[in-house]
Amino acid sequence: MKKYLSLLLVLFLVPALTASAGKIVTDSLRSEILNSTVKFNVYLPDGFDKSDATYPVIYLLHGLTGNHTDWKNLGHMQTVADELSRSGEIRPMVIVMPCAGDRDTHHVPNGYFNMPNWNYEDFFYQEFIPAVETKYRIIGDKGHRAVQGLSMGGGGSAVYAQRYPGMYSSCYIMSGWLDNKADEVKASKGPKDCLYYTGEAVREHSAIDFVNNADEATIEALKTVKWFIDCGDDDFLFDQNVSLHQAMRRHGIKSELRVRDGVHNWEYWHLALRMSLPFASRNFDK
Amino acid sequence: MKKYLSLLLVLFLVPALTASAGKIVTDSLRSEILNSTVKFNVYLPDGFDKSDATYPVIYLLHGLTGNHTDWKNLGHMQTVADELSRSGEIRPMVIVMPCAGDRDTHHVPNGYFNMPNWNYEDFFYQEFIPAVETKYRIIGDKGHRAVQGLSMGGGGSAVYAQRYPGMYSSCYIMSGWLDNKADEVKASKGPKDCLYYTGEAVREHSAIDFVNNADEATIEALKTVKWFIDCGDDDFLFDQNVSLHQAMRRHGIKSELRVRDGVHNWEYWHLALRMSLPFASRNFDK
Amino acid sequence: MKKYLSLLLVLFLVPALTASAGKIVTDSLRSEILNSTVKFNVYLPDGFDKSDATYPVIYLLHGLTGNHTDWKNLGHMQTVADELSRSGEIRPMVIVMPCAGDRDTHHVPNGYFNMPNWNYEDFFYQEFIPAVETKYRIIGDKGHRAVQGLSMGGGGSAVYAQRYPGMYSSCYIMSGWLDNKADEVKASKGPKDCLYYTGEAVREHSAIDFVNNADEATIEALKTVKWFIDCGDDDFLFDQNVSLHQAMRRHGIKSELRVRDGVHNWEYWHLALRMSLPFASRNFDK
């Protein structure tokens, strides 16, 4: 058995150990605003522990019914980030993956916006960002902060960058749930349904309406963010994503759009990381 | 000089000569319908002259202000077709690039539809296809015929496959000019303008309206064609191309859509060939 | 809860249910030759159960220390195969993923070749192929059979297609373990080590030596197979994979080679499926 282990060591473990690699730590933050403890995963780049360097950050948001472990377990984000780092396609950065309220843990509604009993946006800006950016040596300005996410987290990314354009250098929306007018999520009538408020909040935070209703100063502010929309040609949220691109285009806000073959699944989002992480990286200030 | 030539031969010419390669011939057809002689280029696959084999065919259509030489000279179609053949990504096939009336030669309006003094659609189906498919040993059925094109030729492709779904196994639309409601081409008032009729014909042959107005039997017929739409995110015809995809989707007609970075130019269409030729190839019957 | 379920149904399940999709079944075969029961997974294409059609087949082989579940669980092969089917990039096909002896189950050496107490090659050709091709309605000739695999399974694929060129239309090698001269696996001295024989068998079945030592008739036979080698630029088996490409090239055997960014891991192989499955598909006879 000892011999066998040494064989495996040669074959698999040594290459893995010697190559530069980041790591993911699981952390949590007690929130007064939410009256809850919010878990989050943090990807720390190779060499983080051995330096005092400060880093840019991507907030990488999960989707409806997901949690802070999705990007690690289903999106294989560490493998992708490590490979892009080794080939120089991304610079060293911290990637923060917060939980936006999974039902199993919290028995509360889900989502990135303020809603009854779940003022997540308040939590995110007043409690979470200050704490996490201090603890993990994040530079902490617009030039070194990006937001990205999938589905509900794509909508969260869009709206966060729309409402706080002074805080983000770039925003990458994957298969974004950007509106709920067509009842993409058919919120039930009863207010007790745990998804009712989520659906309503998305309806009220339409990223498309936001652009269409923006005044000139807001449009100018939106132009200071780099936008990227990435959605599969067979995704059930396709129309929304195209509409956001078209709305931004009409208002002179440069936006990248890519439509690849695909639907609303992890295969699409896993592949999206190969574009989204470099997109954030090259739009960071140096 | 002799020595020098032999050097070059070793370096460049020999590899090119020994590798399998197709060739492009320029041909023309006298049309009674158009009262004109229509030029066309034909790509013949490697080995065409040495066999009696019959082949599938792609009709590859140029855009407004273009002619039959565009795909060769600006799209580098021979290089792409040869490489895809060598790697097995396309099977041997004939690719026909007709001229749809360039002004320099014909002093007549441009385009793939019937219009005053330019019944190109009649010419295409009554004179051109029969002649070219006989002369170039084309199999000549739906299972072995595809249509593709860029801009005005993308619109031509879409409408040809919509009006003759029994004739094409697949249709690939690049940056298609699919409608003219928003006056993408602002036809001048005067009927003497050589582009007036072209713009009007596109308006009357809206590929989007065609889908939206189709009866059930037509929808079923459209489902027998494989559809692919490929348009740049910054193309001025972007909205039309997305609208066609959405219309087909609403009617249950499977359509591939890809949006890559790009505008309305040959860089985009040259790259499109790497997807469009294999798309036609794998949708041919064997 | 009922309401909540209906929400999820709209959001996630319905699209998944309505889209065409294959399925993976786990099966096993009692082998007299191995004196063991060999498990395998089989991907059956959409519609398999509703038709009497026969299908082409890919044998998709796992690597050292792996088993028949790897391609499903780590390579996400079902998602990739379903998507490529829906977009028409692959035709309906059966994909067979056999176990080549994982230690936990068999306590025997691993691998695709004959070795003491593990005549896997005999099993594969005398017992496995006949049984699986009958049971799963596989067409069962060279024109409709391909072999692909990763690492040790890449070596297995190469050697199987070299030794049985009359049985395979194509072979796709991912990060192949193609030789053991440089002791890529440092076999321990003692013959009791469970990997000793595996390493020795690879050494004796060098795919590179096979090409270099082939007589003219063998070279001609190898030319009837389509070859594809795909290996990361930082893979520790990189040199071997390039050597095989170079050896084939020297002998006039056309071989595709792709070197992408990457190492010896599932990220690479997962992405490889997007090329390997269409490669097999387009090289099947119709």
Added chain:
Amino acid sequence: MKKYLSLLLVLFLVPALTASAGKIVTDSLRSEILNSTVKFNVYLPDGFDKSDATYPVIYLLHGLTGNHTDWKNLGHMQTVADELSRSGEIRPMVIVMPCAGDRDTHHVPNGYFNMPNWNYEDFFYQEFIPAVETKYRIIGDKGHRAVQGLSMGGGGSAVYAQRYPGMYSSCYIMSGWLDNKADEVKASKGPKDCLYYTGEAVREHSAIDFVNNADEATIEALKTVKWFIDCGDDDFLFDQNVSLHQAMRRHGIKSELRVRDGVHNWEYWHLALRMSLPFASRNFDK
């Protein structure tokens, strides 16, 4: 005609005019060292004329029998650079394309190295770089200088970055002519042949030997350059390019390698620009 022009304006010219775009200027420099006037093309990024900004630079080198116009006319480098700029994949930069002695103009040997009557390396470092970097507002340090090229220019790039590692942040080699031991160019016996000296110079400046013979200090210096090798799987110079990657790997010098489908032609190099320009850009200091 006026109407017609206005139509075209709407359709084609306006989008082109409003989009940001660089431009290419043709310039020349009188060289005492070469006793010749050397032409070169310079790509200036959008906004160059309207600012006093300084820029990073890529030296983009042509191949044997080529000249300073190749990258513009055959490689379509302006289209690619403009598109990558607009999507933010490259930062604003100057791209310098010098002529290394085309026969028609100079009637002298070709190449980037010193050889009898053609001390191009001396010219490049003593005359060309100082002049061009002053005139075109180039920052002019290692952190803002890259070298790239195809075939003979790929060899020139490799050797320049090897001999002057303190001057380049990155080096991208396309289908590099990196050695001449196997007489890839069969130099004729007679010394009068205009390519004789070119072939001999490449032989004497083997980029592979350079790595294999490098002392420790040189290896350390080479590690300060980012290396990228890109060569087609059917290129007649394939073996050389792989050998250079392998030699660097053996010496612990990180090198990216990509092998795509292709041969020694402009189709390959045109596509290479989509990787090479961003590679240089992300390896520039900010």
